[in-house]
Amino acid sequence: xxxxxxxxxVGVAAATVAAGxxxxxxxxxxxxxxxxxxxxxxxGSPRMTPLRxxxxxxxxxxxxxxxxxxxxxxxxxxxxxGPGLFERGIGANKQRYSHWFDGDGLVHAWRxxxxxxxxxARFVQSKKFLAEQAxxxxxxxxxxxxxxxxxxxxxxxxxxxANTNVYKLGDRLLAMWEGGSATExxxxxxxxKGIVAWTPELKHMPFSAHPKIDPDGTFWNFGTLMGKMxxxxxxxxxxxxxxxxFDAPSGGMVHDFAVTHKHLVFLLPPIGIDYAAMRNGAAFGxxxxxxxxxxTKVFIVDRNDFSKxxxxxxxxxxxxxxxxxxxxxxxxxxxxxxxxxxxxMSDWMPRMMRGETVAPDASNPAFVTIDLNRGxxxxxxxxENCEFPRVDPRFVGLRNRNVYYPVGxxxxxxxxxxxxxMRIDTDSGKVxxxxxxxxxALEEHVIVPKPGSTREGDGWLVGVGFDVAAQQSxxxxxxxxxxxxxxxxxxxxxxxxxxxxxxxFHAA
Amino acid sequence: xxxxxxxxALAATCILMSVPAANANAADLNVEIKGSGDKGNVMxxxxxxxxxxxxxxxxxxxxLPAKKDGVAVTFKDLPEGEYAVSLFVDENGNGKLDSNAIxxxxxxxxxxxxxxxxxxxxxxxxxxxxxxKDAKTVVINIx
Numbered sequence: 001x002x003x004x005x006x007x008x009x010v011g012v013a014a015a016t017v018a019a020g021x022x023x024x025x026x027x028x029x030x031x032x033x034x035x036x037x038x039x040x041x042x043x044g045s046p047r048m049t050p051l052r053x054x055x056x057x058x059x060x061x062x063x064x065x066x067x068x069x070x071x072x073x074x075x076x077x078x079x080x081x082g083p084g085l086f087e088r089g090i091g092a093n094k095q096r097y098s099h100w101f102d103g104d105g106l107v108h109a110w111r112x113x114x115x116x117x118x119x120x121a122r123f124v125q126s127k128k129f130l131a132e133q134a135x136x137x138x139x140x141x142x143x144x145x146x147x148x149x150x151x152x153x154x155x156x157x158x159x160x161x162a163n164t165n166v167y168k169l170g171d172r173l174l175a176m177w178e179g180g181s182a183t184e185x186x187x188x189x190x191x192x193k194g195i196v197a198w199t200p201e202l203k204h205m206p207f208s209a210h211p212k213i214d215p216d217g218t219f220w221n222f223g224t225l226m227g228k229m230x231x232x233x234x235x236x237x238x239x240x241x242x243x244x245x246f247d248a249p250s251g252g253m254v255h256d257f258a259v260t261h262k263h264l265v266f267l268l269p270p271i272g273i274d275y276a277a278m279r280n281g282a283a284f285g286x287x288x289x290x291x292x293x294x295x296t297k298v299f300i301v302d303r304n305d306f307s308k309x310x311x312x313x314x315x316x317x318x319x320x321x322x323x324x325x326x327x328x329x330x331x332x333x334x335x336x337x338x339x340x341x342x343x344x345m346s347d348w349m350p351r352m353m354r355g356e357t358v359a360p361d362a363s364n365p366a367f368v369t370i371d372l373n374r375g376x377x378x379x380x381x382x383x384e385n386c387e388f389p390r391v392d393p394r395f396v397g398l399r400n401r402n403v404y405y406p407v408g409x410x411x412x413x414x415x416x417x418x419x420x421x422m423r424i425d426t427d428s429g430k431v432x433x434x435x436x437x438x439x440x441a442l443e444e445h446v447i448v449p450k451p452g453s454t455r456e457g458d459g460w461l462v463g464v465g466f467d468v469a470a471q472q473s474x475x476x477x478x479x480x481x482x483x484x485x486x487x488x489x490x491x492x493x494x495x496x497x498x499x500x501x502x503x504x505f506h507a508a
Numbered sequence: 509x510x511x512x513x514x515x516x517a518l519a520a521t522c523i524l525m526s527v528p529a530a531n532a533n534a535a536d537l538n539v540e541i542k543g544s545g546d547k548g549n550v551m552x553x554x555x556x557x558x559x560x561x562x563x564x565x566x567x568x569x570x571x572l573p574a575k576k577d578g579v580a581v582t583f584k585d586l587p588e589g590e591y592a593v594s595l596f597v598d599e600n601g602n603g604k605l606d607s608n609a610i611x612x613x614x615x616x617x618x619x620x621x622x623x624x625x626x627x628x629x630x631x632x633x634x635x636x637x638x639x640x641k642d643a644k645t646v647v648i649n650i651x
Contacts, residue, residue, distance in 0.1 A: 152624030152651055155612045200606065203614040228610045245609040 047441060047468045048355050050499045051416065053086040053103055056133055058190075060120040061493050068489040070112060070477055073451050074460055076507035077187070078110040078475065080443075081166040081175055082500030084123060086353070089137050099144025099285055100349045104129045105163035105175050105183075106498055107190055110464075110475050110491070113508075117475070117491045124162040124175050124183055125192035143179075144285035144350070155204035156180035156225060157195050164209030165502035169219055170238035172196070176209035178255065179225065198232070198240040205230050205245075209502065210256035210321070212264075215394045220264060220303070224254045231264065231306050244306035249299050252288055258325035258334050259397045264301040265325045265334055267368070269318045270294035271342065290342045292316045298370055298377055300332070312370065314377050318342060319366075323389030323403040324396060330372040335403050335426065337387050338366035338379075352416050363387050365405065365424060384408070384422060384431070388444035388502070392456050392480075401427050402457050404480070406442040409435045416499070417441020421461060421476075423483050434483045439468040441499075447480050448505045457481045460488070462505055466496060473497045534585035536643045539593055543650035544616070546576040548599040554583050557590035561632040567591055574599075592635035593620040593648060618650040 083103025087096045097103060105124035110117060123129060128140045131151055139151040140159045153159060162175035162183040173187040174196065181195040181204060197203035206223025213219050217236025222229060229248035233241045248254075252271025257264060270291035277287040295313035302308035323335040339361055348360040365382040385408035391400045402423050409419030420435035421442060436442070445463025453459065461478040473496050477489040537554070544550050554567030570581045574597055596605045596617035606615050620637055623630035637646055 149624075152622075154617070154624070155608075155614075197614075200614060201609045203608050204612050205608055205610065226610055230609065 045355060045357050046471060047357065047417070047439065047466075048352075049468075049471055050441070050466050050473070050496050051086070051100070051353060051355075053498045054084050054106065054123075055087075056085055056104075056123060056129075058120075058122040059495060059497065060118070061495070062118050063115070064110075064117045064119055064475075065492040065494070066117060066489055067492060068477075068487060070117060070489040070491065071460065074448060074462075074477060075112050075114070076448070076505055077168075078108075078112070078446075078462055078503060078505045079166040079168065079173065079187075080108040080110070080464060080500040080503030081105055081162070081164060082108075082498060082502075083161065083163040084121070084498040085129075088132060093137065095138050095147070096353075097138075097142060097145045098350050098353055099142070099283070100353055100499075101163075101285065101345075102142035102145050102161070103163055103498070104132075104161050105177065106500075107162075107166050107173075107175050107185060108497065108500060108503070109187075109190060119475075119493055120190060121497055122185075122190035122192075124185065126160050126162050126183060127158060128161065142283060144283050146281050146283045146286060148281070156206065157204050160195065163501070165211075165504075167211060167213070167504045168506050169234065170236070172238055176207060176211070178208045178210075178223065179206055180204060182207045198234070198243070202230070202232075202240075202243060207232065208254070208256070212257065212259040212396060213393065214259070214261075214397055220259050222254070222257055222264070222266075224248050224250075227251065229254075231301065233303070233306075242306065246309075249309075249311055250297055255320050256322050256336075258322040258336070259303065260325045260327040260332055261397045262303055262327060263325075263332065264303060265332060265370070266297075266299040266301075267314075267319050267322075267334070267336065268297040268299055269342075270296060270316050285345070288342060288346065290316075290318075290346075292341060298368075300370070300372070310372075312375055312377055314368070314379065316341075317366075317379075318344075320345075320363075321387060321389055324391040324400050326395075326397060326399045327372075328399065332370040332372065334368045334370065335389060336366055336368070337363050337389055337405070338381060339363040365389070365403065367426065382424070384424075386418070386422060390444065390446050392447045392449065392459070394449055394454070395456055400456060401425055402480075404445055404447060404461055406445055406463065407433060417443065417466060421445050421463065421478065421483055423457075423461075423480070432481075432483045434478065434486050436465075441466040441468065442476075443500055444502055445476065445478075446503065446505050448507065451507065464500065466499070467492070471496050534587060535639055535641055537583040537586050537591065537639055538580060538643065538645040539583070539595075539620075540578065540580045540645060540647045541595060541618075541650065542578040542647065543618075544574040544579055544597050545599070545650075546574050548574050548597055548601045548615075550574050550579050550581075550595060551598055551605075552581050552593060552595040554586075555592045555594070555632065557632070557636065561592070562594065562629055565594075571598075586639050588640050589638070590636045591620075591639055592632050592637070593646065594629070594635070595619075595648065595650075597650065616650045618648050620646050620648055622649050622651070 084106025157180040160180040173185040174182040184193040206225040211221040219234040221232040250268035272289040298312040325334040386405035406418035407422040422433040442465040449459040461480040475491040553565035553569040619635040623634035
């Protein structure tokens with residue numbers, strides 16, 4: 001286990017730079033929201049600060065403080081998205097979402113240029129956000145908080161928070177949320193342009209926040225809603241090539257999937273929906289039920305012909321996120337992060353949102369092999385606690401060796417976030433990891449290939465995190481093939497931001 | 509969630525034409541519709557309390573070109589009683605309320621009282637109003 005005192009060694013220089021780039025607007029907003037909510041909600045736990053969220057304001061920092069050295073060839077925009085607003089109203093009318101997934105999308109752009117690194121974050125101006133901002137009250141039902149609707153809900157885009165992921169497809173920056181349409185943003189200004197309808201028939205259709213993108217940019221996605229599943233195949237420019245709508249092979253929530261060069265691969269956990277609970281006022285997320293005695297379905301679709309579909313079964317387990325899939329000789333290899341059931345989402349996340357610093361259930365690297373000839377599946381698991389797996393984007397759907405994760409450093413007492421980053425070499429089983437000595441809460445990290453290189457992992461691992469002591473958010477840059485060496489650069493903002501879920505780095 | 513099939517029925521009921529019978533205690537109902545946009549036609553259906561909601565509009569139905577400043581229709585000589593209005597904007601003029609691939613409407617629609625349901629139409633009870641001896645005006649905002 002490598003422990004480096006990276007922050008400490010450069011802390012003085014960082015503080016000097018940060019003080020010179022003050023952001024009065026953010027500082028004021030953060031101090032006022034903090035004074036009203038810190039104690040009641042979070043018992044003063046400084047780790048939980050980002051889960052307070054913003055009050056709807058956009059933020060920016062023209063020059064973040066750089067500790068270490070950002071590689072000269074690392075240039076581009078690191079877009080991130082996550083729920084940024086959790087509270088509205090004042091006094092007796094104050095409302096706070098009870099689920100992390102409920103917050104309004106806040107899209108971030110970390111721009112790595114020759115002048116340094118800037119940061120900008122803007123709220124997605126969704127229909128819901130605009131109406132609620134004007135009313136200073138939550139009006140739309142949310143995923144996990146049981147609010148009575150105070151605005152018409154005609155389709156899922158009336159609830160669309162656009163809060164889960166962001167990807168630049170052709171010229172359009174798409175903020176994505178799995179229940180409804182993608183929302184188009186301006187990639188330069190982060191202005192919201194509106195929801196995207198690929199065809200009239202696909203207007204207001206679910207478009208998951210976990211598209212899979214082939215190395216050539218070909219874009220695959222899916223959506224599930226009301227017992228139906230839709231599959232999308234788009235070109236690298238964002239033109240719809242084909243789609244299909246059919247009865248979903250599983251009833252509840254489907255969050256992510258994987259692609260090989262031949263197939264789309266889903267692992268569908270046995271999640272049901274308690275419609276009676278919803279009629280009695282429960283939110284959608286509260287009405288999801290775990291059917292542990294049923295199977296997790298392995299759903300395989302031919303990429304070239306969406307009508308060719310096949311289902312295999314495995315014992316029940318839960319999955320949110322996939323790293324990659326590839327296949328050879330009619331055997332599909334899929335890696336993902338596995339947990340036991342819905343508990344992390346249905347129990348731990350609401351507790352986290354109340355400020356409880358409790359450890360979630362384990363979520364571990366898992367590897368499934370699917371033998372298409374025999375119709376059998378086998379799973380191998382590891383014991384590291386982690387989430388948000390990513391692979392080198394040049395190897396999506398292809399034989400990859402490395403999977404990257406933010407990883408728990410042991411006790412998992414942190415409440416949220418991870419203390420380290422990890423690369424698993426799936427050939428050797430060896431682990432390359434770095435644990436921060438300082439109290440940090442790391443989020444997803446992505447691989448940015450070095451320009452001109454072709455070797456897997458030749459590039460950087462770039463992610464974000466929160467420095468608990470300094471109450472500041474930062475971005476990290478690691479050598480993606482030597483995480484143990486510690487970050488090459490740490491780019492620090494003079495403020496904290498709400499936690500993000502996912503994002504993509506678009507090289508310049 | 510079977511409500512989308514009910515919503516699709518809205519299209520069918522709106523093109524049902526039926527002529528209400530004259531009545532001694534009859535009153536006129538004016539329906540003012542705002543926010544329709546100026547594309548296509550506004551299709552308005554009037555339901556009586558005794559009708560099968562969203563299936564049969566025996567109060568009659570009317571079609572008129574959408575206008576940016578809004579449109580108004582009059583249902584004449586209505587017997588006293590409880591009524592509700594459903595409407596949609598047939599933006600592409602194909603005579604029906606278009607839906608996406610899973611049956612969710614993609615053209616604007618609204619109900620009297622500006623009532624709304626969750627992923628489906630509101631109930632008659634949510635949308636109803638009373639017509640008595642005097643002329644009545646209801647305003648519906650398409651949001």
